[in-house]
Structures are given as structure tokens and as C-alpha cells.
Amino acid sequence: MLNHLPPLAPFRPRLIQDIKGYNGEKLAKDMGAGATVGIVALPLAMAFAIASGLKPEAGLWTAIIAGFLISALGGTSVQIGGPAGAFIVIVYGIVERYGVANLLIATASAGVLLFLMGLFRLGTLVRYVPVSVVIGFTNGIAVLIALSQVRDWLGLDIARMPGDFFGQIATLTQHVHSVNPYAFSLGVLCVIGLFLWPRLWAVDSQFRRQLDRIETVSALRATSRLPAPVVALVTLSLGSWALSLPVETIGSRFGGIPQSVPAFELPAFSWETVRLLVTPTLTLALLGAIESLLCARVADQLSNTRKHDPNQELMAQGIANVVVPFFGGMPATGTIARTVTNIRSGAVSPVAGMVHAATLAAVVLIAAPLAQHIPLAVLAGVLLFVAWNMGEWREFGRLKHFSNHYRLMMVSTFLVTIVFDLTVAVELGLVMACFLFVRRQSDIFRADVLARHPHQLTYRLYGSLFFGAVAKIDPIVADVEGGPAGVNLMLDATQLISLDTTGLDALEQLHKAVQKRGGHMGIVGLNAQPRSLIERSGFHQRLHTCQ
Structure with a gap:
């Protein structure tokens, strides 16, 4: 009987294949791409952690440790792993309901599930999730991320935000009178800067054309290669510090970022706790699998590297999520924005992702004290921009071109994600997809x-x-x-x-x-x-x- 069971997936990291024929030219490309992505990941990792109800170092060391492991052991050549915006709402809800210690247990348990999914060749099953469901919960998560940042963007005097949608709306409404105009100004400048910076340096922009006529602006042109989030973070933090603006910063809320490697620590573990965390664990595992494999498919389309191995990718994601909780980290998965940046920066192998992790570690260990001056309103502006880019808003305008079944699944998943819970939304979406599929097939x-x-x-x-x-x-x-x-x-x-x-x-x-x-x-x-x-x-x- 056992002889008829399908074989387990082999553990073959893409790095082993890509390292064959590796040379100095490829190393130079990977070093440049990895350094660029490492800088881009810095503000995002901190922002994701803070928005999730954690300290900024949780996001940074997740990006470092998980990012290194996912690149070294994964099934893609150019994917970058780390904390992702899609996890913010889920992680915040777990922290709010169960506490940080139980988040670590849920993350490690989800890592075990992800590894088993890859080992038993379940990587392709994620493709059976209808695109309407994926778009629905992605847009819903984007709305919730944006809503969670309103407090810091406006500088409202709120000790702690509730985890549910209506509770957040009510709390924001009750404290709208406490708007900090300085924080709001920084947040608005951040969003405007993130929107204008890439357009300012576009090849066909008027600003770029004017600079091309001047010969003494090579140094100024060099700044065009800097990522917009880094430019916003540095300039607005310097401005806030120089003017002594009365705004909340990483230092005032968290006391800064430790300039050291986090200690290995075992979270308190019991089977009773694991049973309590079944639903959060399944949610993290499902979302991590969907996000990482969707990201891998995007990487396949944008790069000239070999197609990804979904089972190997899930096993790497599982290992990373098992390891990071022991260093106080948060859930990790493939990240589309950083992966696209990696590809466009010239990455050709997983070495770029490993360099990205090393670059981020070097920045944290050397420049951690400077992070205490970063205004939270600026990080909120970064996340608002991330939320806007994360959502596929044009799909709402295109709904008229699709069937009522597609509209029903997408809109229902979107609304349930916002009002109730991502797990409920995905479950509802899949049940509706099955029901509507049965109905359509019966009509045929x-x-x-x-x-x-x-x-x-x-x-x-x-x-x-x-x-x-x-x-x-x-x-x-x-x-x-x-x-x-x-x-x-x-x-x-x-x-x-x-x-x-x-x-x-x-x-x-x-x-x-x-x-x-x-x-x-x-x-x-x-x-x-x-x-x-x-x-x-x-x-x-x-x-x-x-x-």
C-alpha cells in the first residue's frame, strides 16, 4: 500500500543549482542588487513590525534572519523574503488577543505546517485559490493596513488601537480632536515624496530633461538611484530632529533599537496553547503560502531565471518561520515589492537575497542609535503608500466586464476581510467558489x-x-x-x-x-x-x- 503513495518532495535549494557556473560578473550584480534591496527593506521592516503591535527590531531581525534563510534554502532565484504587509492585520489581531509570546508559538507552528506542505508536494494546491478571492482579500488587507496607520499619520493621542474594524473607526473618531499638525505634515510630505520621487527622475520627466542640460549635476543625478522610502526616511527624520518638532518617534515610544544580535530564547510552549492557537496558525500558514507562491510567480514573469519550485519554496518558508520566533521575530513570507526591486537591480541568483540580509544586519548593528529619531508619522506615510500600491483597485472598475459569480466572490471576500477576519474571508471565498463552480458545471x-x-x-x-x-x-x-x-x-x-x-x-x-x-x-x-x-x-x- 505504501508503495503507491507519491514520493516526498526532494530538498533541493535553488542556490545549489544557481551556484554552478557562478562567476565574478554575477557576484557583482548580486552584490549591487542585494545592497539596494537591503536599504529598501530597512524602513519597511520597521514599519511592518510597529504596525503589527511589535517593536521595530522584531521586523528588522525577521528581515535579516528569515530573508537569509529563504534565499539560501528557497526554490526561487531572486525572491526576497521577510515581514510583509499582508501579515500586519493578522499579527496585530493575534498580539491583541493572545499576546506576543503566543504569536511566536503560532509563527513556529505555521512554519511546521508550511514545511510539511512543501514536503508532501502541496505547493501546487495554492494555485487552486480563485483569483477573485486573492484580489478580494488583498484589497481588504490594504484597506485595513491604511486604517491602522491613521493614528500615527495624524499623530492622534491614542494609547492602543483595538484590533477590529469598527472598534478602530470608533476610536479614531473619538480622538480626532487630538490631531498633531506637525505629525500630519510629516506624514503628508512623506506620501507626496514617495509619489513624486520616481516620477521626478523618470527618463521623460521635465526635471530630468533640465538636468541633462547641466554638466555639473552628476552628484545630484546619483541620488536618483536612492529608493524613495529611504530618501523620505532620512530627509524627514533630519528635518524633524533639526527643528525639534513635537512628534512621536521610535525613540520616544520604544526607546530606540538595540545595537546587538537578539538572544536565542525559547518561548513558553504547551500543547494547550497550541490547541488554542489552531486558527491563527492555519491563517498564518495559508497566507504565507499564498503570498510566497504568488510572489514567486511574479518573479518568474519578470526575470530570466529558472521557474520556481513551489514545494522547495514552501519548505524554506517553513524553516524560516520556525527559526525567527526564537529570536523574537514575526511571520515572514515572500515580498513582492522587494523582489521586484531585486530583479530590477540586476539580481541573478539567491546570493542577492543573502547579501540583502547581510546589508540590513550591518546597517542595524552600526546605525541602530540613529533610528530613534525616526518619526512614526513618516513610517505611517510609508505604509499608507505601500497599502495603496498593494491594492488592485482597478479591479473594482473592471467588475462590470466579469460574471456575477466573479463579482460576488471578489466583493464578498473584500468586505468580510475588512469587517470580520481574513480566515473567515478566505474560507467564505473558497466555499462560494466551490458552490458556484458546482452550479456552473451543473448548468453545462x-x-x-x-x-x-x-x-x-x-x-x-x-x-x-x-x-x-x-x-x-x-x-x-x-x-x-x-x-x-x-x-x-x-x-x-x-x-x-x-x-x-x-x-x-x-x-x-x-x-x-x-x-x-x-x-x-x-x-x-x-x-x-x-x-x-x-x-x-x-x-x-x-x-x-x-x-
Whole structure:
């Protein structure tokens, strides 16, 4: 019996394949790309952690440790791993309800599930999640991320935000009178800067054309290579510090960032706790799998590297998520924005992702004291921009071009994600997808009359006769029972694609109805799958004709 089980997925990190034929030219490209992504990851890692209700160093060391492990052990050549915006809402809810210690246990447990998913070759199952469901919960998460940043963006005097949507709305409304104009100004400048910076340096921009006419601006042109979040972070933090603006900073809220490697520490573990965290664990594992494999597919489309190995990628994600909680980290997955930056910066192998982690570690260990001056309003502005880019808002305008089934799944998943919970939204989306698929397939099946004689009825079956379509056999039964005695029935199955056991039972009931009237029933033109089921059940022996 065990010999018929599919083999386990081999553990073959893409790094082993890509390192063959590796040379100095490829190393130079990976070093440049890794350094660039490391700088980009700095503000995002801190912002994701703070928005999740954690200290900024949790996000930084997750980006460093998980980023290194995912690149070194993963199944893609250019994907960058680390904390992701999609996790913010989930992590904040877990911290709010269960505490940070239980978040670490849930993250490690989710890592075990991710590894097992890859080991048992379940990586391809994620592709069965309908795109309407993915777009729905992605847009919903983007709205919740934006909502969670309103407090720091406006500088509101709120000690702690609740985890639910309506609670956040009510809390923000109650404290809207405490807006800090300095924090709001920094946040607005950050968003405007993030929007304008890449457009300012675009090849066809008027600003760039004017600079091209001047020969003494090479140093100024060099700044065009700096990522917009880094420029906003540095300039606005310096401005806030120089002007001594009365705004909340990383230092005032968290006391700064430790300039050292976090100590290895085992979280308190018990099976009772694990049982309590089943739902959060499943949510983290499912979301991590979906995000990482969607990111890997984007990387495949944008780069010239080998196609990703989904099972190896899940195993690497699992290992990373098992390890980071022991260093106080948060959940990690593939990140689309940093992966795209990595590709556009010239990365050719997983070495770039490992360099990204090393660059980030060097910055943290050397320049950690400077982070205490970063205003939280600036980080909120960065996340608002991330949320805007994360959402696929144009899909709402395109809904009129799609079916009602697509609209229903997308809008329902979007609203349930915002109002209730991502887990509920995905579950609802998948259930609705299954229900609507069954309904659509049942609509496809039909039974048409080919000939009607006093003692002979001939029908042709089209599509799939399964549990959702068996009701369409009832008119044939009624036709037989209402006809003369001794009526024979012939079914033409040349267009019958598939048959399940419920459909087989319907055919057997139809056969009994024909026998009661003293007639015979036959089936001709059977395709491979229906024929196999009919023969295995022994039903073919009871039929007058079966071919």
C-alpha cells in the first residue's frame, strides 16, 4: 500500500543549482542588487513590525534572519523574503488577543505546517485559490493596513488601537480632536515624496530633461538611484530632529533599537496553547503560502531565471518561520515589492537575497542609535503608500466586464476581510467558489432528446453527470414512467465527459424505472472515465447494451 503513495518532495535549494557556473560578473550584480534591496527593506521592516503591535527590531531581525534563510534554502532565484504587509492585520489581531509570546508559538507552528506542505508536494494546491478571492482579500488587507496607520499619520493621542474594524473607526473618531499638525505634515510630505520621487527622475520627466542640460549635476543625478522610502526616511527624520518638532518617534515610544544580535530564547510552549492557537496558525500558514507562491510567480514573469519550485519554496518558508520566533521575530513570507526591486537591480541568483540580509544586519548593528529619531508619522506615510500600491483597485472598475459569480466572490471576500477576519474571508471565498463552480458545471450538463418513438426513446448526454447535475435526469425518468409499457431507452454518451458515483446512482435508478415498464436500457459511446466507473461498479452487466 505504501508503495503507491507519491514520493516526498526532494530538498533541493535553488542556490545549489544557481551556484554552478557562478562567476565574478554575477557576484557583482548580486552584490549591487542585494545592497539596494537591503536599504529598501530597512524602513519597511520597521514599519511592518510597529504596525503589527511589535517593536521595530522584531521586523528588522525577521528581515535579516528569515530573508537569509529563504534565499539560501528557497526554490526561487531572486525572491526576497521577510515581514510583509499582508501579515500586519493578522499579527496585530493575534498580539491583541493572545499576546506576543503566543504569536511566536503560532509563527513556529505555521512554519511546521508550511514545511510539511512543501514536503508532501502541496505547493501546487495554492494555485487552486480563485483569483477573485486573492484580489478580494488583498484589497481588504490594504484597506485595513491604511486604517491602522491613521493614528500615527495624524499623530492622534491614542494609547492602543483595538484590533477590529469598527472598534478602530470608533476610536479614531473619538480622538480626532487630538490631531498633531506637525505629525500630519510629516506624514503628508512623506506620501507626496514617495509619489513624486520616481516620477521626478523618470527618463521623460521635465526635471530630468533640465538636468541633462547641466554638466555639473552628476552628484545630484546619483541620488536618483536612492529608493524613495529611504530618501523620505532620512530627509524627514533630519528635518524633524533639526527643528525639534513635537512628534512621536521610535525613540520616544520604544526607546530606540538595540545595537546587538537578539538572544536565542525559547518561548513558553504547551500543547494547550497550541490547541488554542489552531486558527491563527492555519491563517498564518495559508497566507504565507499564498503570498510566497504568488510572489514567486511574479518573479518568474519578470526575470530570466529558472521557474520556481513551489514545494522547495514552501519548505524554506517553513524553516524560516520556525527559526525567527526564537529570536523574537514575526511571520515572514515572500515580498513582492522587494523582489521586484531585486530583479530590477540586476539580481541573478539567491546570493542577492543573502547579501540583502547581510546589508540590513550591518546597517542595524552600526546605525541602530540613529533610528530613534525616526518619526512614526513618516513610517505611517510609508505604509499608507505601500497599502495603496498593494491594492488592485482597478479591479473594482473592471467588475462590470466579469460574471456575477466573479463579482460576488471578489466583493464578498473584500468586505468580510475588512469587517470580520481574513480566515473567515478566505474560507467564505473558497466555499462560494466551490458552490458556484458546482452550479456552473451543473448548468453545462444537459440531456437532449434525439428520437422519440412509441417503444424507443433516445437521449444524448452532454457534460459531466455529477452530484450537482443529477436532477436533470428526472425528466428522462418521468418520460419513461409516463410512456407506454415496454419502452426501451438508449443513452448516447459520446459527449459525456465525466461521471461520479452520484451520477452513476442516478443512471441505476433510471435503469430500474425502465425495467419496471418492461423495457431495456443501453448506453453507447462511453468515454474512458465514465466507462471505467460503470465497469468497476458492475453496472454494465445489468445493461442491455453498453459500449
